[in-house]
Amino acid sequence: MRKRVAVVGGGVAGLAAAVRLRDLVPAGTDLIVYEQGGALGGKLRTGELGGLVVERGAESFLTAGPAGGDSAAVALAKRLGLGSSLVHPATVPAALSIGGRLTPIPAGTLVGVPADLDKLDGVAQPDAGRDHDDGRPVLAAGEDVAVGALVRDRYGEQVVDRLVDPLLGGVYAGRADGLSLEVTIPQLAETARVEHTLRAAVRSAQAKRNRTPGPVFSAVDGGMTRLVSAAAAASGARISLGLPVRDIARTARGWRLLLGAAPFPETDDVDAIVLAVPARPAARLLAGVSAAAAEAVGVLDYASVALVALALPAGTPLPELSGFLVPPSEGTLVKAATFVTRKWPHVANDSGPVIVRASLGRAGEQERLQVDDQVLLDRARRELGELIGGELPPPAASWVQRWGGGLPQYAPGHRERVAFARAQLPPGLALAGAAFDGVGIPACIAGGERAAEDVSKYLEG
CATH class of the missing domain: 3.50.50.60 (FAD/NAD(P)-binding domain)
Structure with a gap:
């Protein structure tokens, strides 16, 4: 049958x-x-938006899988005949917005968790003395902890607040103190059950991740x-x-x-x-x-977010970045921004608009998003201008995409x-x-x- x-x-x-x-x-x-x-x-x-393809x-x-080779998404794209349509972002840095300044994200971190505390470029002041070897692995076998609790215990408050929170928040719209290490940074959870310091665990996880050369991220043209x-x-x-x-x-x-x-x-x-x-x-x-x-x-539990996309006039000046992340401590509703037409060369059109996409809202901030679309658009444009240090011109076109209860915590x-x-x-x-x-x-x-x-x-x- x-x-x-x-x-x-x-x-x-x-x-x-x-x-x-x-x-x-x-x-x-x-x-x-x-x-x-x-x-x-x-x-x-x-x-x-503005005649260009912009994701809502x-x-x-991710291009590579946890054990190297193609990620499940790349493998599926190839299975579906879309392998030749995979594209990658430009090699343009991203930044953190801290205290009214856009500061490049320090290199060598794993979702914001650094391996070398001497290379944070003034973004955060770590407490290096906490990450000592006490003769046993950082985590016990099978143990899972909140990312924020682990990093705060080993590196101090600022590393969590200024690095880990914004990078995790960019993906999960949550706070590091509420997110599982095993789910959000599984490579680090694995190595932390073997290594005796967090720095050693990060280095070991990075070494495994870096076995696959090439672009970290892919998209579909x-x-x-x-x-x-x-x-x-x-x-x-x-x-x-x-x-x-x-x-x-x-x-x-x-x-x-x-x-x-x-x-x-x-x-x-x-x-x-x-x-x-x-x-x-x-x-x-x-x-x-x-x-x-x-x-x-x-x-x-779930977090709600909203995406705001702005089509700005051609030639609108923006920082030489692919975008930036905003720590929750800055108090803005905008938590991240992508300069779409700079980050994704396949989208850009020399004579077309400049596209900026902003992500608004974090876990626990649902009420801040409960305003009409025009209010969200106006606030996003104002905050983006403040964060990059110059008022943005009125957009020729725009949209708001709401994802109520969209991101698991x-x-x-x-x-x-x-x-x-x-x-x-x-x-x-x-x-x-x-x-x-x-x-x-x-x-x-x-x-x-x-x-x-x-x-x-x-x-x-």
Whole structure:
């Protein structure tokens, strides 16, 4: 009998799962992707501004994987025929905005955690005497801690506040004191369980990371939506948009999905499910399957952010940077800015506008974002001008993209909680997505592919 598999969630993790399933399951297997929104891709969304391609979500992904070689995102792009469309940022430095000055980010750090405390270029004053060798590894086997707690204990306050917080915040929109080392900087967690000082652990993690030469980041020429469309096509799945999955339940032969609005419910019977949705909807769907798994998944918190993009007149002067990050201690709503047309040569047009994209909001700052779009635009433009030392001209065009509850905040022990949740699930149901495996595009893709492999093995049994 022909098998049927449902992928719940049409973000990049769900689409990666669908592509991997198509590669693994027998020909003729029915694959269905249920996405409750009106479009696939989740936080991969390409927009346009001033006639140029500007991402409304993630703008790039890591080129190399944790063990070297291609990252899961690069491998998927090649699998989809987009290998020749991969592009890389220009070699232009980025900066930190501290005390009204833009200061280059010190070289040789790992997500802001330095290996050499003598090369911080005055950005922060570390307490080098704290990072002493007491005859045992920095972390015990299996131990996970908050990044901020570890770095503050070993290097002091300023290194956390001026380096680690803004670099982590640029990715996670969270504070270092609330984010798991094991999830956010896994290479450092691994080496800290072996090395006796934080400096030695950073150097060891960097040595492993640097085994793969070439650009650190990649993007898709023409936008991330090309990756989304290509994955949907390659999966051969039936795509269902705008039809939410409200419940899942075991049946004698597999699973039943309850779909659509309550007054007009629909059902779909399938043999297996990949659940690739955020933590809270995942917890609701899991409640009738495993209360323990639902509870473990449901504790994950999220940060809200907004992106503001400005198309400034051609020739608008900007600092010779790809962008900058702002420590939370500076008090601005803007936490990061990218000078898009300088950072990404494939986007720039000599006669076209100068594109600046700003990220606003951090964990716990949801209320600061609850104003209308024009207020956000005006504030972003004003703060950007103050941060770069000169008022920006009025934009010829602009947009605001809000990602309410968009970025998971991984508290220490996150991986252990996810492993526990997965262990509670019956065969034929697998979890994937940023809620479980990390916010980076490669992490989401790799998690989706692992979920597909688990489901495929179940179907073979």
